[in-house]
Amino acid sequence: MRVAILGCGYVGLELGRQLSPTHEVVGVRRSAAGLDAIEDAGFDGVQADLTEPDSLAAVPDADAVVFAASSGGRGAEAARSVYLEGQRGAIEHFASRVDPPEQYLYTSSTGVYGDHDGEWVDEETALDPATEKTEVLAAAERVATEEATAAGLDGTVARLAGLYGPDRYRLDRYVTGPVTAGLLNMVHRDDAAGAIEHLLQTDDARNEVVLVVDDEPVEKWTFADWLAAECGEPEPPKQTIEAALSDDDVSPTARRRLRSQKRCSNERLRDLGYEFVYPTYRDGYRAAIDAYRADQ
Numbered sequence: 001m002r003v004a005i006l007g008c009g010y011v012g013l014e015l016g017r018q019l020s021p022t023h024e025v026v027g028v029r030r031s032a033a034g035l036d037a038i039e040d041a042g043f044d045g046v047q048a049d050l051t052e053p054d055s056l057a058a059v060p061d062a063d064a065v066v067f068a069a070s071s072g073g074r075g076a077e078a079a080r081s082v083y084l085e086g087q088r089g090a091i092e093h094f095a096s097r098v099d100p101p102e103q104y105l106y107t108s109s110t111g112v113y114g115d116h117d118g119e120w121v122d123e124e125t126a127l128d129p130a131t132e133k134t135e136v137l138a139a140a141e142r143v144a145t146e147e148a149t150a151a152g153l154d155g156t157v158a159r160l161a162g163l164y165g166p167d168r169y170r171l172d173r174y175v176t177g178p179v180t181a182g183l184l185n186m187v188h189r190d191d192a193a194g195a196i197e198h199l200l201q202t203d204d205a206r207n208e209v210v211l212v213v214d215d216e217p218v219e220k221w222t223f224a225d226w227l228a229a230e231c232g233e234p235e236p237p238k239q240t241i242e243a244a245l246s247d248d249d250v251s252p253t254a255r256r257r258l259r260s261q262k263r264c265s266n267e268r269l270r271d272l273g274y275e276f277v278y279p280t281y282r283d284g285y286r287a288a289i290d291a292y293r294a295d296q
Helices: 010-019 032-041 053-058 076-095 132-150 171-176 189-200 220-230 241-245 252-258 267-271 286-295
Strands: 002-006 024-029 044-047 064-067 103-109 154-160 162-164 186-188 209-212
Touching (some): 002 010, 010 024, 032 044, 053 076, 064 076, 076 103, 076 132, 103 132, 132 154, 154 189, 162 189, 171 220, 189 209
Parallel strands (some): 064 103, 154 209
16 A cells, blocks of 8 residues: 655654555655654655645555645644645645545644543534634545545544644653643544554544544643652642633634533444554653653
8 A cells, every 4th residue: 555645744654654654654844854754763754745646646646645734733724734735726626636545644733623621522422622723634534535525535533632742752742741621532643643643543433523533532630740759759830721811912813712621432442443542641641651750
């Protein structure tokens, strides 16, 4: 199987590393530095800009295309350019090839759920995106399923929880605080990539949305206290959501995000047969904790 990873960044690079021993992989980035990162990860790279579909002609034919691009943490307009227009251009481009891919997978975010008052959510839960950007993400999921299917591609959405892992452990945020109350839904980078690989190799998830999240959503205060104890540090200072919202400098977008509380279920992913390398944060943070303690 040949896989093309469009927007081959944090998760895409790990996906390529996992796939390349047994599959042909090509990563797509728009910058020369991005190509260097792909080369360092051990597989082939192609320079192309996803907001310019004609540039995708440089990407070889593939059996599966993964759209894993990021809008770079920018606002709704940047998200619309990448996730809507860019994705539509990519689908149209690859679907029109003489030898089109059989599978198409788009990486989304659990931010599309909005607030569910701390209750459990799964793939059947109605979406209620809380920000303009997450509204774009919800629309992009429909592009990946409905529009991809209409174009003749089997579209799958991997709805990723909060990513952590190498270079993204953010220990200082939780060990030093202050830590605002709320719920964390997380998945280690290696499992995000591993789940995508698994979805590419099973027919059961085609034209579906699948939540990619670990086994144990956790209260931020609980997580922070555990992390501090494991690092040999005192419990960090804490604040309630109400206290955080009382700050006049908190933006409207951040306010909506603070109010968006839910627990994400991975039951569907487990039913599909995926086995986690890091089932909970306790497993996934061990390397970072060991490194932290070694530096003290």
